[in-house]
Amino acid sequence: MSERRPYRRPMSPTWWANPPYRAYTLRELTGVAVAIYGLVLFFGLVCLALGPGAYDGYLAFLRSPFSIVLHLLLLAAMVYHVVTWFETLPKTQPKLIVDGKPFPAKKMTDIAIKVGAGCSLVLLLIAIWVGR
Amino acid sequence: MSQFVQEKRSISPLFWLPFGAGGMLSALFGPALILITGILAPTGFLLPQSFESYDHARAFAQNPLGKLVLLAIIALFLWHGAERIFLTLKDMKAGPLLNLKYATYGVAAAVTVVTVLLLLAVGF
Amino acid sequence: MDHIDADVLIIGAGGAGLRAAIAAAEADPSLTIALVSKVLPMRSHTVAAEGGSAGVIQAHDSLENHFNDTVHGGDWLCEQDVVEFFVERCTPELIQLEHWGCPWSRKPDGQINVRAFGGMKIERTWFAADRSGFHILHTLFQTSTKYPSIKRFDEYFCIDLLIDDGRAQGATVFSPSTGEFTAITARAVILATGGAGRVFRQNTNGGIVTGDGMALAYRHGVPLRDMEFMQYHPTCMPGTGILFTEACRGEGGHLLNKDGYRFLQDYGLGPVTAEPRNKTMELGPRDRLSQAIWQEERKGRTMTTPAGESYVHLDLRHLGAAKLKERLPLICDLAEEFMGIDPATAPIPVRPAVHYTMGGIEVDIRTATTLAGLYAAGECSSVGIHGANRLGSNSLGELTVFGHVAGDEAVKFAKGAPAAQGGKLLDQAKASAAKVLGLRDQKGGGERHAVLRKEMATTMEKGCGIYREASEMQKTCDKLAELKRRYRDITLEDRSSVWNTDWICAVELGYQLDVAEAVAYSALMRRESRGAHQRIDGFEKRDDVNFLAHSLANYRDGAAPEISYGPVKITKSQPGERAYGALGEALEAKEASHA
Amino acid sequence: MPEAATAVKTVELKILRYRPASDERPAFGSFKVPYTEDMSVLEALQTIKDTLDGTLSFRWSCRMAVCGSCGMMINGKPQLACNTLLRNLPPGPVTIEPLNNFPIERDLVVSVGDFVKKIESIYPYIIPKEPKTVAEGPYLQTPAQLAAYESFSDCINCMLCYAACPQFGENPNFIGPGAMALLQRYNGDSRDGGQQKRLDTIHGEDGVWSCTAVGYCSEVCPKQVDPANAVNQNKTNSAFDFFLRFLRPGGAR
């Protein structure tokens, strides 16, 4: 009989909270912010369907300091999401070959972040223009 | 055949595709949306507070294109969040997988269905 | 003890072993092929080959040229019929590798690209950046998984051959993972266990390159041929011996002494030209370059590391960062990681280190040894193409060409041979296992294998280095005899059975000592200078009258090896002057006008 | 040289030891070896084995970061011992453990069998798009076509990426980054026609879908193979295949 007795070390149950995985967990948690913002809009829609009275309550909520702070936090999380999303994006794409050489992922991310910022900016400008 | 060949398909793509779509949509427009609906309009800074008044909101929700936009944002943002939250809870071993699925995908599915109904309810 | 029966047993899963396994599987899919390797196949040392593999492909090149370069490079100690066969088969084998997916570097139009290599008249070295061996090995390994008849025994260590009825009929192996022994019987056996560079101190070889197969065959009466010819590679990292491929020079790198002077012009390798010129200066053969560096050291024109190793500079700066990154990425990484040097901005310190075992198990053109049913291919064998000095990029070609032949021949033999009979062979296997277990458990005289190994490597470097003299060689022979005596008194610290690497190292040292002795005695007996064997004690000249012959070391239990000589097969190329640079070109022109 | 200049500096290594015959579970042992400026972690281990404790077991061979034998956790990070130089590590003791996420066979030696089986499961060889005989010569492949898969072909099978991947830690059956790099190496090759066949091996829960795009696998890869890209681009491929399989002949399964 062999003395072989492989030993499996258990994973730390809190690996996700420690480096090097902390940034990954934070990135994933931006999903909470995205979902919360979706829910905020969803409740707006609920109030809208319930009629003007309910909707005014919703507006009052939006104007409350609590909501403003919440949205500032959501914004920060959303910006982190934008950056990390575009950092991950090149990983989900086939290698891009430009001039016979692989196009660096870092550059792709930079371009994508600029495009993303541009989209948000254009939407913002349109809103300001419409609201004028 | 090797034990590592995957005979049985995962149904993950069903969740992964809306996750990806929501991630992309929020990455492109998320910051502007939060700014507009959550900060600028409510405070009246750069945008009039009337921007999201009942009438404006109703008109938007009654427009077929507006309906589509609302559905896309609400549903996809939730599916995006659901996927990420589910995986994180799974990493944290926060509970039995089935419960976690109900708490995440379940919520996203419910919100999606209700959103569709509401959008029909506000009329055209 | 477990017993497994196969049709063909291959020991070694480097380039040669894998190519043999595929050939055998293709030759007859109904046969079972057992493929044994002491490491996972992709860890085999073929993985470390950087520069590339030779095969005539350009229109202005010819098989004739490749033949001549090889025979001249080997200082006419080559089997010329074998070389002729070899150069014909190189290109088809390289194309076969291409079809199997080897990522050869390409020209802009998608054709195979080739680079210059030392001692080669025309560029014919196929390369995959500077990871050629790596890609060849991985391509072969991955392709081998396609054949269900190849049964791999990964991380199984061979401790002996099984021989009965005058035929090789299997081997005894043991699994470091479980500590258990298995007898694998077979109707034909191929050895493909690689070289023995680790018997020397400073070398480019991996830790596993310990000459196991050579020693196994040798102990069973198969001669080791031309063992005195150990190749020193001129451009290695001082200290570790890690290789900077010859492709550095093929791509245009310069060798400079401490005055920044391209000293090779002083050793008959000039003239200095702006563009790299084949067979000239840095593109001379390895033996000549290593010897020149040694001479420079004698003249006090080299530099010295803090640890006391002398070195010269390999200058790649003029190639530019972009070309370095495309053609020599691994070299850039190695210089950066190990020495903190960016080759684009600073020259790399280099010195010669032992690199390749030209000699090995004597085999004929069909890779058959003198023992029926036993074949050998790759660096462990001496099929006769390298002579006294191998040309860079001829050895990867050897793996595929002769690996293929070995696979075919072993299948042929196996089909005509009766199945191995268990009884007697199993007794042999049990006896070998008992012997190896004895080594593990003996309470001997407290000798440590690490100490013996260091002493062996040092004495080999001293006596059998770039330049040799009888007195030093004799000392080395005596020292080896002493080490073999002390080896019997080895005591291991580790007596456990799972992953006992202490034990494996000790068994390997036994192989190394036998091979080292073959090298040292063969060297001592060759009283001339030829290729990699250079003497400075009155035998500075080549002596074709007495030594245009292969040395054959024959094992004698408990005594020094017996050295005899065998004929060299000469077909088209009569021994001539071996010259490079301007002189070489003049000689060639003269030869051409005669023809 | 004056005495003072040669006074030996030493370095301490804390090594996780496990000997199945005698140890219930792994435990750290500490060793001090003379330090030199150009010493790699591997050389430090060899010094220990040769001079202090012959029972220390670890795999190594090439010493030049190409054979893939010597992966281990060095100060908590998966690295190759042979190209990790002591001078580049922070001062103080160096912690050495076997690769994370693999069963420990003995000391720094981990089980590799499953990894090899995974590699074998994805058809790791050319399935020719247009078969050709050797006599017909090599296929053409432009540098751009080569670049499309070249980096994936640089994988040395060192398994560092597996030690880096928490999802592999959670699920040992996950096909994992290294095998996916190999899959992509062939799927991206212009000579190959086996894309669908390979893709069909990784649609399952233990296939690409175990990956949550942590990305640490690519960070630790010593050869810049970017296995995270290989896994995640095939997640995209597998997802599209999930929906589009009904459109291809004989594809629905």
Ligand SMILES: Cc1cc2nc3c(=O)[nH]c(=O)nc-3n(C[C@H](O)[C@H](O)[C@H](O)COP(=O)(O)OP(=O)(O)OC[C@H]3O[C@@H](n4cnc5c(N)ncnc54)[C@H](O)[C@@H]3O)c2cc1C
């Ligand atoms: C750094 C370096 C660079 C090189 N560059 C080039 C180059 O550019 N061009 C060129 O042509 N040549 C080059 N060479 C030479 C060439 O790479 C080798 O000669 C060749 O790879 C040897 O291959 P092989 O198959 O004979 O042996 P290896 O690849 O060494 O394989 C030996 C096999 O035998 C197995 N084995 C050994 N002993 C045992 C045992 N006791 N039990 C079980 N299995 C065992 C091992 O596990 C391994 O699988 C280079 C060599 C080195 C060291």
Ligand code: SF4
């Ligand atoms: S992908 Fe990188 S880290 Fe993973 S096995 Fe290959 S070389 Fe090692």
Ligand code: F3S
């Ligand atoms: S770390 Fe693991 S989770 Fe995916 S991106 Fe790499 S395989």
Ligand code: FES
């Ligand atoms: S020893 Fe080969 S990779 Fe480190």
